[in-house]
Structure formats: C-alpha cells, structure tokens
Amino acid sequence: MILICSYCRKIMGEKQPIEDTRQTHGMCSDCHSRVMRQLEGISFADLLDDFDKPVAIINEEGRIAAANNKALQMLGKPLEEVQGFLGGEAMECAYARLPEGCGNTIHCSACTVRNLVEDTQRTKKSSTKTRVFLKTDEGELEILLSTSYVDEMVRIVFEEITLVSPSGNA
Numbered sequence: 001m002i003l004i005c006s007y008c009r010k011i012m013g014e015k016q017p018i019e020d021t022r023q024t025h026g027m028c029s030d031c032h033s034r035v036m037r038q039l040e041g042i043s044f045a046d047l048l049d050d051f052d053k054p055v056a057i058i059n060e061e062g063r064i065a066a067a068n069n070k071a072l073q074m075l076g077k078p079l080e081e082v083q084g085f086l087g088g089e090a091m092e093c094a095y096a097r098l099p100e101g102c103g104n105t106i107h108c109s110a111c112t113v114r115n116l117v118e119d120t121q122r123t124k125k126s127s128t129k130t131r132v133f134l135k136t137d138e139g140e141l142e143i144l145l146s147t148s149y150v151d152e153m154v155r156i157v158f159e160e161i162t163l164v165s166p167s168g169n170a
C-alpha cells in the first residue's frame with residue numbers, strides 16, 4: 001500500500017502488502033511535531049471522563065483531537081494512529097483511501113458522519129443517537145452517534161455500532 005502523510009499528503013513510502021496499490025495514511029515526522037505542538041497544554045480529560053462508551057473530539061478541520069481508551073479499543077489503534085487524523089482515516093472509511101482523501105471524494109458530500117459533525121459545529125446544538133453509516137472494508141456499519149459542541153470542537157459518542165452488510169468476498 002502507498003503510505004501518505006495525512007496532513008501534507010507527502011508520499012512517505014510503501015507498506016505491506018506491496019501488491020495492494022491503495023493508499024493508507026500515516027503522519028510524517030514534521031507534521032507529527034506540528035500537531036503535537038498544537039495539542040500541547042490542551043486538557044481533554046474533562047471532555048472524555050465519565051463515558052463508558054467510545055468518545056472522540058473532532059476539531060474544526062475534521063481531525064481527531066482526542067479519543068478515550070474505549071474509542072482506541074474500538075478502532076484497534078494506538079492514540080498516535082488516531083490523534084491528528086481525519087475522521088474517515090481513523091475510522092477506516094473505504095473512501096478515505098481514494099487518492100482525493102477523506103472529505104474530498106465524490107462520496108463525501110453524502111457522508112452522514114461528516115454531515116452530522118458539521119451540523120453540530122455550525123448549529124452548536126447537541127444531537128442524540130443519530131443514525132449514520134460508514135463504509136469500511138468489513139462492510140457497512142450503522143452507528144448511533146450522539147454529538148455535542150464543546151470548546152469549539154465536536155464531541156462524538158459512539159452509542160451503538162452494528163455491521164449491517166458485511167462485504168462478502170464471494
């Protein structure tokens with residue numbers, strides 16, 4: 001797979017399996033230091049505490065600023081592969097791997113996750129258990145998301161996740 005920096009879109013090299021020519025995302029060391037500087041001194045503890053469900057904080061650019069341990073378990077990734085990444089990249093949206101990238105493909109304007117987060121950002125209103133869909137390599141996921149506007153960012157709580165149509169490799 002072709003490894004591309006999620007931020008500056010610099011090609012960082014290749015990654016197994018080599019014969020798979022799709023893109024995957026990482027973060028180059030320059031961008032990593034920049035993100036870490038931006039996030040320094042921001043305490044997310046208050047925003048993430050007291051949830052027994054996966055929670056993430058999305059910034060204005062649509063990037064994940066913070067995620068609690070339950071969210072990392074759900075994604076099966078360490079924090080450094082989640083923090084700073086675009087939502088679709090962190091959640092392994094199948095479309096985020098297209099060359100245009102998360103947010104810029106022809107599928108993105110219809111993305112229910114993106115629209116919900118943008119709505120919350122714009123209206124500053126919370127939503128409870130809104131049904132959204134996400135296409136991943138495993139199939140289509142139906143997710144009940146609750147959102148709220150916190151410190152100019154959007155907090156999302158993954159209330160429930162169901163695999164509605166597994167992608168069968170017939």
Ligand SMILES: [Zn+2]
Pocket residue numbers: 005006007008009010027028029030031032
């Ligand atoms: Zn970079």
